[in-house]
Amino acid sequence: MKGEQQVEAALKSYEDVDSWKTMIFLYNSAMKEVETKLEILNDEFQHVHQYNPIEHIKTRIKTPESIVKKLRRYGYESSIENMVRYINDIAGVRLICSFTSDIYRLAEMIGNQSDLKVLSIKDYIRNPKESGYKSYHMLVSVPVFLSDSVVDTKVEIQIRTIAMDFWASLEHKIYYKFEGNAPEYISRDLRECAKMVAELDDKMLSLNEAIQECIVQEASRRNMDDVLDNVVGTRRGQGVIHFRSQKTE
Template identity: 70%
Template sequence: MEFKVENGDGIDSWKEVTLVYSAALRQMETKMQILNDEFQHVHQYNPIEHIKARIKTPESIVKKLKRYGQESTIDNMVKYINDIAGIRIICSFTSDIYRIADMIRDQRDIKVIAVKDYITYPKASGYKSYHMIVSIPVYLSDRTVDTKVEVQIRTVAMDFWASLEHKIHYKFEGDAPENIKNELVECARMVSDLDARMLSLNEEILAISKKREEEKQLNSGTSK
């Protein structure tokens, strides 16, 4: 992935980085909204509750490059930082997470680079989410730029927990007291239990609705 540099201070390059990654995010958001609308049309159900998108700040990028032992250059940020563009997809149930991931994989112009399944294999902290690094083409006037986007897919409950954990992490600069860490792990277990119970409840509701619809159609056919 190459960016034009029209002067030595890198300002034009940074502008182009922002332009390309912002375009990649808009494309991903549009794709997800279209898939969600189609799912509603076919199945009368929306797997996606809402979508959040963001471009990583220059300060965060520089900090991450330093952790990686790399110089703060445009080339290095594009090469080593996979989450410059990030999109978070929030859904209702855990089953939706894998359904959405499959829909993303099935897009012909999206290439899946890496996957981390923190749903099946949660972090020690209790963190759960499904992460994908994908590449999507951004079509400019004179070339096509394959651009990396990090996709996070999680339930509403997982997102609530992750938001609190993130705030605590920065509040204590990554060194929270042990009792708070333990409490977070316990809360993560409660979130998992809640997700499982809500999924089970939804499946029961769907089964009842299907049975009633079948009975209605049967009674309608008998009365003719």
């Protein structure tokens, strides 16, 4: 409730500014802060491990129409206060990864940020929706520093693989076209596609692990060759290598 009260207080403090614009300003600022944090984490991972867990980052602010529609679906009146209190995904950041292992690695890194508060987690990867939807959702609160106050503002972070994002984007377009009432055969085919996507993710993860193992083995072999070369070179320098002469008849 603290964050919601701070947002409401911030809205009231801008008496000469439209409340809607103020709310969007706060959520947009929070979204930018989270995006910057994630970019820094990705750069750090590249610096330390020579690997980027994040393929790309998408951000969006929910449209007024979507917010009003969601409030009505929840049974609430359309008001700024209800938007702040009951709509958790006004500001959204989506992380697209290559492999499922990256998802949980990123979630842990985000959870370790001292100035981000994780409010809730929904793991739709281990527990997919009935439709077949898979993604990892984190609702976080991030402090937005204004000129005279600090406002904790909610941002929803979604983490998914490239394959999951492809499926989810297609599913969203289909259900948007049918306004949530797609024919059963389409829903069934989407669920089948979701299974294929899961199998693809598993295959690609296994392939990546096999590649990494080959890289480790090759590096180990090269290190051993270097050690042997150094040993041989040292012994030659010390004159301790003896060659056995062959007898000739």
